[in-house]
Amino acid sequence: xxxxxxxxxxxxxxxxxxxxxxxxxxxxxxxxxxxxxxxxxxxxxxxxxxxxxxxxxxxxxxxxxxxxxxxxxxxxxxxxxxxxxxxxxxxxxxxxxxxxxxxxxxxxxxxxxxxxxxxxxxxxxxxxxxxxxxxxxxxxxxxxxxxxxxxxxxxxxxxxxxxxxxxxxxxxxxxxxxxxxxxxxxxxxxxxxxxxxxxxxxxxxxxxxxxxxxxxxxxxxxxxxxxxxxxxxxxxxxxxxxxxxxxxxxxxxxxxxxxxxxxxxxxxxxxxxxxxxxxxxxxxxxxxxxxxxxxxxxxxxxxxxxxxxxxxxxxxxxxxxxxxxxxxxxxxxxxxxxxxxxxxxxxxxxxxxxxxxxxxxxxxxxxxxxxxxxxxxxxxxxxxxxxxxxxxxxxxxxxxxxxxxxxxxxxxxxxxx
Amino acid sequence: xxxxxxxxxxxxxxxxxxxxxxxxxxxxxxxxxxxxxxxxxxxxxxxxxxxxxxxxxxxxxxxxxxxxxxxxxxxxxxxxxxxxxxxxxxxxxxxxxxxxxxxxxxxxxxxxxxxxxxxxxxxxxxxxxxxxxxxxxxxxxxxxxxxxxxxxxxxxxxxxxxxxxxxxxxxxxxxxxxxxxxxxxxxxxxxxxxxxxxxxxxxxxxxxxxxxxxxxxxxxxxxxxxxxxxxxxxxxxxxxxxxxxxxxxxxxxxxxxxxxxxxxxxxxxxxxxxxxxxxxxxxxxxxxxxxxxxxxxxxxxxxxxxxxxxxxxxxxxxx
Ligand SMILES: NC(=O)c1ccc[n+]([C@@H]2O[C@H](COP(=O)([O-])OP(=O)(O)OC[C@H]3O[C@@H](n4cnc5c(N)ncnc54)[C@H](O)[C@@H]3O)[C@@H](O)[C@H]2O)c1
Numbered sequence: 001x002x003x004x005x006x007x008x009x010x011x012x013x014x015x016x017x018x019x020x021x022x023x024x025x026x027x028x029x030x031x032x033x034x035x036x037x038x039x040x041x042x043x044x045x046x047x048x049x050x051x052x053x054x055x056x057x058x059x060x061x062x063x064x065x066x067x068x069x070x071x072x073x074x075x076x077x078x079x080x081x082x083x084x085x086x087x088x089x090x091x092x093x094x095x096x097x098x099x100x101x102x103x104x105x106x107x108x109x110x111x112x113x114x115x116x117x118x119x120x121x122x123x124x125x126x127x128x129x130x131x132x133x134x135x136x137x138x139x140x141x142x143x144x145x146x147x148x149x150x151x152x153x154x155x156x157x158x159x160x161x162x163x164x165x166x167x168x169x170x171x172x173x174x175x176x177x178x179x180x181x182x183x184x185x186x187x188x189x190x191x192x193x194x195x196x197x198x199x200x201x202x203x204x205x206x207x208x209x210x211x212x213x214x215x216x217x218x219x220x221x222x223x224x225x226x227x228x229x230x231x232x233x234x235x236x237x238x239x240x241x242x243x244x245x246x247x248x249x250x251x252x253x254x255x256x257x258x259x260x261x262x263x264x265x266x267x268x269x270x271x272x273x274x275x276x277x278x279x280x281x282x283x284x285x286x287x288x289x290x291x292x293x294x295x296x297x298x299x300x301x302x303x304x305x306x307x308x309x310x311x312x313x314x315x316x317x318x319x320x321x322x323x324x325x326x327x328x329x330x331x332x333x334x335x336x337x338x339x340x341x342x343x344x345x346x347x348x349x350x351x352x353x354x355x356x357x358x359x360x361x362x363x364x365x366x367x368x369x370x371x372x373x374x375x376x377x378x379x380x381x382x383x384x385x386x387x388x389x390x391x392x393x394x395x396x397x398x399x400x401x402x403x404x405x406x407x408x409x410x411x412x413x414x415x416x417x
Numbered sequence: 418x419x420x421x422x423x424x425x426x427x428x429x430x431x432x433x434x435x436x437x438x439x440x441x442x443x444x445x446x447x448x449x450x451x452x453x454x455x456x457x458x459x460x461x462x463x464x465x466x467x468x469x470x471x472x473x474x475x476x477x478x479x480x481x482x483x484x485x486x487x488x489x490x491x492x493x494x495x496x497x498x499x500x501x502x503x504x505x506x507x508x509x510x511x512x513x514x515x516x517x518x519x520x521x522x523x524x525x526x527x528x529x530x531x532x533x534x535x536x537x538x539x540x541x542x543x544x545x546x547x548x549x550x551x552x553x554x555x556x557x558x559x560x561x562x563x564x565x566x567x568x569x570x571x572x573x574x575x576x577x578x579x580x581x582x583x584x585x586x587x588x589x590x591x592x593x594x595x596x597x598x599x600x601x602x603x604x605x606x607x608x609x610x611x612x613x614x615x616x617x618x619x620x621x622x623x624x625x626x627x628x629x630x631x632x633x634x635x636x637x638x639x640x641x642x643x644x645x646x647x648x649x650x651x652x653x654x655x656x657x658x659x660x661x662x663x664x665x666x667x668x669x670x671x672x673x674x675x676x677x678x679x680x681x682x683x684x685x686x687x688x689x690x691x692x693x694x695x696x697x698x699x700x701x702x703x704x705x706x707x708x709x710x711x712x713x714x715x716x717x718x719x720x721x722x723x724x725x726x727x728x729x730x731x732x733x734x735x736x
Contacts, residue, residue, distance in 0.1 A: 173439070175428060179426050179441070186466070
């Protein structure tokens with residue numbers, strides 16, 4: 001029985017209890033069905049990240065149009081059954097029903113749209129859902145659109161809205177997102193070998209990478225000294241450790257039948273999702289990004305890969321001092337040894353495992369809902385060899401780590417051709 | 418409850434309902450249970466990971482919170498004040514009064530009057546330190562050096578008294594452009610220069626107090642003092658802005674508006690004018706520089722909930 005038959009059965013089976021059970025058994029033991037279906041990415045859209053003139057509707061529209069236009073073998077909107085939007089806080093867009101708005105721009109009256117929110121990792125969560133839907137036979141083609149319009153408001157207002165994603169108790173204590181990261185990072189720095197200089201080097205690296213990315217928000221070289229002397233935001237986190245407040249949108253098209261739309265799809269080989277407690281004090285070991293670690297374990301297992309197989313990665317550098325903790329969570333380094341990868345140049349653009357070649361959240365920008373659709377677009381281009389000046393040679397297998405809150409929800413994806 | 422500090426931060430960009438930076442941390446109690454805590458500003462500079470202390474519950478305007486009180490003796494902290502134009506007159510009295518209440522004092526002036534040496538000797542007798550720093554407040558570079566020298570010498574700066582000033586009284590029709598400009602440069606720009614130079618240090622230190630010496634002339638339309646009244650009025654507006662811009666850093670800024678004070682300026686008044694002025698004064702006498710100094714001392718040592726205000730000290734001559 002091939003995978004499409006299985007899909008078909010699952011779709012029609014729910015009417016019949018017995019058949020349903022049988023199909024579930026088969027689906028759960030997919031080896032019996034032969035190859036597992038691989039969901040492919042076939043197209044993308046991407047606006048510049050930065051302080052943009054476009055408001056939410058235009059951002060959504062551009063991302064959708066871009067994605068439809070980039071389908072190499074062409075597509076009719078009628079072939080897209082579902083559109084999932086990712087945006088973090090309606091307080092930014094001042095707009096509910098963004099799923100419906102996206103539906104209006106898609107041009108398929110029979111499709112439907114809805115929103116997914118999982119803090120800063122909303123984009124990956126939307127992709128996760130889209131992929132599950134296709135795997136379950138609920139749709140053949142799903143369009144994912146991430147966006148955020150953050151620069152309508154002054155910084156203190158933006159910080160306030162972002163604090164909506166904090167644990168209620170931390171928030172009550174006046175601990176903002178950078179504040180909670182600061183508590184986390186100080187705990188880590190107390191226990192492990194990491195210096196302010198390492199943190200600064202990461203900011204410098206991600207800024208340098210952004211210079212090769214025309215979509216990046218910040219296109220300027222910075223120095224270690226500039227980082228180390230920048231204004232304190234939440235001691236020990238400084239201004240030049242922080243990701244940018246950006247506007248932007250990105251989209252990808254997921255398909256059950258990728259070769260119908262392109263000869264060079266990129267496949268999501270494995271994906272994992274996991275949570276940890278929202279408040280830093282409730283976590284078993286706050287110096288470990290446990291949610292990212294568990295999500296990575298799932299993704300590696302599904303993809304049949306190990307950290308050694310990864311050619312390049314995008315990780316969640318919302319505040320650059322957390323980047324070494326991300327390396328550790330996804331198995332690039334042993335616990336407490338993340339900063340070695342920075343000192344030894346491993347994660348630099350020309351290193352053996354470049355990380356955040358797009359410029360990362362730090363410099364490419366962090367329009368929260370769009371961010372991790374953006375990282376997916378980056379890897380789509382890298383794995384197709386289309387990343388232009390920032391192309392990593394021989395990019396075979398890519399990893400994306402994203403987490404929300406200060407590590408309360410994570411999605412890790414592994415991609416290949 | 419006894420507890421040990423394991424992490425802490427100072428959130429410099431607060432979110433509502435907070436308006437000021439909030440300092441908080443994580444402690445571990447004796448069973449290893451972690452708690453969020455608030456930390457008082459004064460303890461922040463001495464925090465160390467692993468520090469022992471007490472956790473106690475306190476009610477605040479934003480609810481009930483755990484506070485961490487480190488088990489350390491509060492260091493007898495040095496307090497440092499800069500007083501501009503303090504070589505003589507009201508400034509001199511302010512410098513002495515602040516020394517009397519425990520401040521080490523930087524006496525700054527464009528020139529050192531004879532009486533200044535005498536004042537510094539008296540300050541020394543109180544067991545406080547003072548230094549003289551020559552600076553023209555209308556020159557930003559000199560002012561920056563003054564602040565730098567202060568921090569180099571004393572390690573900190575808590576208080577700035579913008580007292581330096583002068584007047585060149587003329588009716589507007591006879592006032593030259595230079596006379597207008599000179600008074601604006603010293604009396605108004607001087608206050609801006611000193612405040613601008615000192616704010617970064619105060620922000621970094623977690624607070625400060627600024628008192629600007631304005632004048633009753635700013636309020637009552639003093640004939641013959643268009644330049645002076647404009648500058649002193651400008652100081653009042655400036656004070657209000659500073660109060661609002663920097664309250665979040667616990668920097669409080671007020672202005673005082675002295676009336677008829679016994680100084681060289683009022684000694685030199687023609688006797689007729691002098692008598693007229695006294696007759697209009699409800700207390701029937703000039704104020705002493707020391708009385709002005711006491712008000713300034715009150716504002717910087719007791720005025721923890723006063724900012725953006727203009728406090729008259731004029732015996733009711735202007736109400
Ligand atoms: N005396 C009063 O009745 C009265 C009333 C209201 C306000 N005031 C204000 O009180 C303050 C002190 O006045 P005072 O009566 O003691 O006068 P004062 O002339 O005795 O003292 C002023 C001091 O400021 C110094 N100064 C002048 N220009 C300067 C400059 N460019 N840079 C640095 N220092 C400079 C002078 O050298 C002098 O030591 C002044 O701002 C004055 O306007 C005085």
